[in-house]
Amino acid sequence: METLPPVKKRIGMFGGAFDPPHSAHVALVHEAIRQFELDTLCVVPTGHAWHKSRALSAPAHRLAMARLAFGDIPGVQVDEREVQRAGPTFTIDTLLALQEENPGAQLYLFIGADQFAVFRQWHRWREILDLAIICIADRAQSTLAGAQFDSYGSRGNRFAVLKLPLMPVSATEIRQLMASGAATAGRMAELVPEAVARYISLHQLYGSH
Numbered sequence: 001m002e003t004l005p006p007v008k009k010r011i012g013m014f015g016g017a018f019d020p021p022h023s024a025h026v027a028l029v030h031e032a033i034r035q036f037e038l039d040t041l042c043v044v045p046t047g048h049a050w051h052k053s054r055a056l057s058a059p060a061h062r063l064a065m066a067r068l069a070f071g072d073i074p075g076v077q078v079d080e081r082e083v084q085r086a087g088p089t090f091t092i093d094t095l096l097a098l099q100e101e102n103p104g105a106q107l108y109l110f111i112g113a114d115q116f117a118v119f120r121q122w123h124r125w126r127e128i129l130d131l132a133i134i135c136i137a138d139r140a141q142s143t144l145a146g147a148q149f150d151s152y153g154s155r156g157n158r159f160a161v162l163k164l165p166l167m168p169v170s171a172t173e174i175r176q177l178m179a180s181g182a183a184t185a186g187r188m189a190e191l192v193p194e195a196v197a198r199y200i201s202l203h204q205l206y207g208s209h
Helices: 023-035 059-070 091-101 113-117 125-131 146-150 153-158 171-180 185-191 194-202
Strands: 010-016 040-045 076-078 106-112 132-139 159-164
Parallel strands (some): 040 076, 132 159
């Protein structure tokens, strides 16, 4: 009797500042798990974001909001390793750690189209391609095309597309609404999960941005 090869465990990584996590992030998480049949999706709040020009909210706040936004979604683990890591945060380090913890698993890294546009500027990007399938969130009406993958030559098959509905939501918009005092309860309910909205209000986040 022929023995079938073991099915690889599928583990995803979705990193970001999550300052704050919003409804488009939540939609991405649900669709990533569904479309790629993931066993686990690690949501990883950024620690020391060396590449961002603005200061992020305190790690404890961003971690708490991530847990409120994603913690109840089946298959999701909110991973705090980058928040705890001293010094600059690099995706390659987290992927290497996930691979070591899950030998033989297939890793998937979920990024936005804006991040894909500058992917060759990422720290040790070639090693990232060796470790993980890069899944680019492709919102409706985007210009993401297969030709962009072809530019990577033989590594072009290391990319995949995550299809998402068009959701014009951004963390920048949410922070600006809070800072201007224009963030009505109804508008915030459209932009962030209810528990995150309560947390922002309770801790008076973004008022001084």
